[in-house]
Amino acid sequence: MAGTTAKPKEKVAILGGGVGGTVTAFWLTSTPELRERFDVTVYQLGWRLGGKGASGRNLAQGARIEEHGLHIWFGFYDNAFLTMRQCYEELGARPAGCPIPDFARAFTETSVIGLYEHYDQKWIPHRIDMPPRPSPVHPTLGQSGPLPSLWLLIARAIDWFLDTWEELRKELGLPDHEFPKTPVQRFLHWSSQFAVDLDFFDAGLRQRLLDAVQTLGADIGEVDRKSETAAQIVRVLGDLVLDPLVAFKDHLWKNVVASRQSHAELRLFFTTFDTFVTAAIGILRDGVLTQGFLAIDGQELRDFLRRHGAQPFTLDLDHSPFLRGWYDAAFAYRFENGAPVPALAAGTGVHGILRLVGSYRGHVAYKMQAGMGDTVFAPFYEVLRNRGVRFEFFRQVTDLKLDEDRTSVGSIVLKRQAEVIQDRAYQPLVDVHGLPCWPSEPDWSLLENGDHLRELGVDFEHGGSAPDARIQELQLGRDFDRVVLAIPAPALGPITGEIRRQVPRFDKMVTSSHSVMTQALQVWTTRELPSLGCEFGRDAIATSFVEPVDTYCDMSHLLVRERWDTDPPRGVAYFCGVMDDEVTQADADAAARRTVTDLLREHATDLWPAAKLADGSFDWSVLRDPSGATGPARLAAQYVRANFEPTERYVLSLPGTTSSRLPPDGLVRAAEGKLAGPGIRNLYLAGDWTLTGINGGCVEAATMSGMRAAQAIGGEPRVIACENNEWLQRIEQ
Numbered sequence: 001m002a003g004t005t006a007k008p009k010e011k012v013a014i015l016g017g018g019v020g021g022t023v024t025a026f027w028l029t030s031t032p033e034l035r036e037r038f039d040v041t042v043y044q045l046g047w048r049l050g051g052k053g054a055s056g057r058n059l060a061q062g063a064r065i066e067e068h069g070l071h072i073w074f075g076f077y078d079n080a081f082l083t084m085r086q087c088y089e090e091l092g093a094r095p096a097g098c099p100i101p102d103f104a105r106a107f108t109e110t111s112v113i114g115l116y117e118h119y120d121q122k123w124i125p126h127r128i129d130m131p132p133r134p135s136p137v138h139p140t141l142g143q144s145g146p147l148p149s150l151w152l153l154i155a156r157a158i159d160w161f162l163d164t165w166e167e168l169r170k171e172l173g174l175p176d177h178e179f180p181k182t183p184v185q186r187f188l189h190w191s192s193q194f195a196v197d198l199d200f201f202d203a204g205l206r207q208r209l210l211d212a213v214q215t216l217g218a219d220i221g222e223v224d225r226k227s228e229t230a231a232q233i234v235r236v237l238g239d240l241v242l243d244p245l246v247a248f249k250d251h252l253w254k255n256v257v258a259s260r261q262s263h264a265e266l267r268l269f270f271t272t273f274d275t276f277v278t279a280a281i282g283i284l285r286d287g288v289l290t291q292g293f294l295a296i297d298g299q300e301l302r303d304f305l306r307r308h309g310a311q312p313f314t315l316d317l318d319h320s321p322f323l324r325g326w327y328d329a330a331f332a333y334r335f336e337n338g339a340p341v342p343a344l345a346a347g348t349g350v351h352g353i354l355r356l357v358g359s360y361r362g363h364v365a366y367k368m369q370a371g372m373g374d375t376v377f378a379p380f381y382e383v384l385r386n387r388g389v390r391f392e393f394f395r396q397v398t399d400l401k402l403d404e405d406r407t408s409v410g411s412i413v414l415k416r417q418a419e420v421i422q423d424r425a426y427q428p429l430v431d432v433h434g435l436p437c438w439p440s441e442p443d444w445s446l447l448e449n450g451d452h453l454r455e456l457g458v459d460f461e462h463g464g465s466a467p468d469a470r471i472q473e474l475q476l477g478r479d480f481d482r483v484v485l486a487i488p489a490p491a492l493g494p495i496t497g498e499i500r501r502q503v504p505r506f507d508k509m510v511t512s513s514h515s516v517m518t519q520a521l522q523v524w525t526t527r528e529l530p531s532l533g534c535e536f537g538r539d540a541i542a543t544s545f546v547e548p549v550d551t552y553c554d555m556s557h558l559l560v561r562e563r564w565d566t567d568p569p570r571g572v573a574y575f576c577g578v579m580d581d582e583v584t585q586a587d588a589d590a591a592a593r594r595t596v597t598d599l600l601r602e603h604a605t606d607l608w609p610a611a612k613l614a615d616g617s618f619d620w621s622v623l624r625d626p627s628g629a630t631g632p633a634r635l636a637a638q639y640v641r642a643n644f645e646p647t648e649r650y651v652l653s654l655p656g657t658t659s660s661r662l663p664p665d666g667l668v669r670a671a672e673g674k675l676a677g678p679g680i681r682n683l684y685l686a687g688d689w690t691l692t693g694i695n696g697g698c699v700e701a702a703t704m705s706g707m708r709a710a711q712a713i714g715g716e717p718r719v720i721a722c723e724n725n726e727w728l729q730r731i732e733q
Contacts, residue, residue, distance in 0.1 A: 013479070014483075016042075017391070020705050020709070021687075023707060026710075027710035028710040030716050034716060044391060045395065052650070053376065056373060073107060076359045078144035088106065108557065112539050112540040114543070125535035127535060148359055154242075161273055249277055250309075253274075257270045278308050279304075282296065294658060297348060297656070298346075301327075301349035302342065303655075324544040344652075345657065359722075369558075369561070371437065371438075382429075394416065394418040406498075415465055432562075484685070484709050491646035503677065505660075505677050506662065515651045519578070520575065521575040521576070522639040523575075529554045529573060529608070533610035534554065546599060551575065552607060556570075575596070575599070585642070585644045624637065651689040658691070661690055663691045691725075
């Protein structure tokens with residue numbers, strides 16, 4: 001009997017090795033069966049994975065960690081933590097002495113958020129302690145479950161407001177202004193919109209709810225959430241719960257806060273309370289529960305809050321640190337005449353606030369125990385390489401061409417930036433204290449004419465290449481069958497001309513995608529940072545500080561991961577923020593250095609009061625500089641980065657733009673007739689710029705996008721947590 005011929009594997013070309021592309025490769029090869037079906041190759045610009053999340057080790061300076069920016073993982077990153085947990089579990093036991101041997105030691109929690117308020121020409125710190133939230137059902141990261149309902153989020157917020165208000169009321173010597181404890185307090189245990197355990201309610205409120213439902217002629221637990229009945233129930237519940245809160249906040253402003261604006265804790269309480277209650281009112285009144293968050297993404301967040309009754313005082317971001325902190329966390333600024341202007345789609349903004357404060361698991365945020373390249377992308381690389389995924393480094397995509405019938409990608413044009421010496425395998429990782437890490441520059445010794453390229457200063461990540469770089473054209477059917485486009489949206493215009501002309505929806509997505517440059521500063525210090533007097537302690541993440549470099553974090557826990565032989569630093573701090581467009585990388589680098597110099601000169605003593613000299617100026621000797629330079633010149637020994645290239649820019653969620661986003665499988669579904677308009681039958685998308693349940697630039701959105709692309713191709717993962725944009729209208733995901 002003749003033997004059977006094995007079915008050829010489908011070849012999948014993943015263009016880009018950031019979070020979206022890497023996660024796609026991970027899930028597309030996550031089972032032995034998938035590895036038998038698919039032959040996966042990742043094509044990557046330069047020498048390392050990571051995209052905007054790439055980090056490198058500067059081996060000439062203590063193997064110090066150099067990041068694209070400040071990377072913090074928030075506690076609501078369900079899919080990202082799930083994926084990393086599975087990656088580490090498959091990686092298995094690392095060699096003895098590896099400082100990050102498993103997932104449990106890859107991240108450390110923090111429950112402190114620091115917020116700065118600019119009031120009366122002063123920078124005032126506010127420390128917010130977010131309580132740990134253990135779950136008996138999902139006690140560990142990477143084990144997600146249903147999201148909390150709107151009402152549970154309101155309940156959690158009310159708990160905080162009740163406790164905080166009672167403390168403030170007593171401190172100010174105010175009478176009890178009848179915070180609406182009934183029916184609100186009985187409302188605190190309600191954990192889903194329409195499935196109500198009536199035993200939690202007192203008799204009066206229970207009867208009112210039953211009467212309301214009976215009048216509407218429906219059982220709450222069986223209501224179609226798109227129906228008019230559901231809308232009526234929403235209105236009833238708003239009347240019962242939110243209207244008393246609105247009355248209270250209006251009373252609070254008029255009778256308490258307006259005359260006591262100099263009280264810092266009262267300002268923080270009121271602006272936070274006003275933001276949350278107004279957002280909840282808007283969710284009810286603008287149909288988010290029945291239409292999803294995209295229903296309000298055409299509005300700017302502050303306009304949305306203003307329309308639903310937020311006080312002008314709250315909407316002034318100078319003294320609304322909670323609200324401004326969210327704009328800062330989302331890099332939600334565009335520039336006009338050189339100045340940053342807040343701009344954030346309301347649905348994306350409200351969704352993000354609710355997820356951040358209301359749905360985190362364990363702790364509100366987590367810091368990695370090394371650079372992002374070391375903690376995330378090195379394990380990904382090792383696991384994927386072991387699975388048989390190929391990595392083609394030094395490959396710059398320059399064009400995607402359609403086939404003859406204009407329905408598929410027919411060829412991929414690449415510039416081969418450099419060639420690996422024949423018979424030598426490119427090994428991208430280096431060892432630092434037993435931890436596999438990405439270096440901050442390639443291994444020149446493995447490249448043809450590597451010494452010459454190094455002397456020329458070729459910068460692969462900014463489009464540089466060998467003078468004799470060859471062009472390579474991958475062909476459909478020979479080199480690939482399917483394509484995953486995981487290159488960031490700002491870089492897609494020049495390489496997708498044919499696709500944009502063929503598919504108007506894709507063209508609209510690309511042209512509607514707006515981005516902003518970002519800048520980062522890392523400083524190594526001669527003193528431990530707590531000794532400099534920061535109000536928030538070592539673990540905090542601080543934001544809403546000086547624009548445009550508005551976010552700060554003590555990252556001194558990473559010093560043990562670096563390799564300082566002499567005169568080791570005592571601390572390291574990271575800063576990041578947006579920056580205005582510049583014409584060239586050199587211009588951007590110079591602008592970033594001016595900005596961070598001004599930041600430290602004028603405001604470092606607001607952050608670190610103990611770094612103030614007798615004349616009130618900043619003590620520049622706080623910055624470690626082995627060369628012995630003085631004053632601002634010591635910044636030359638620090639790390640300043642301007643993210644200028646289109647692949648490095650941050651994609652914004654501006655009002656009216658998210659509706660133009662395509663889901664990762666949108667082009668394929670359109671080609672299959674499942675979405676309107678023409679499509680591309682073999683092209684998938686991956687990145688935080690696609691349509692996901694987040695629609696904002698972050699690790700979680702990019703992970704969800706990569707998972708969706710892999711799912712559309714191979715069927716795994718079967719479940720993507722919290723994927724739906726209509727989260728609050730659903731009881732479970």
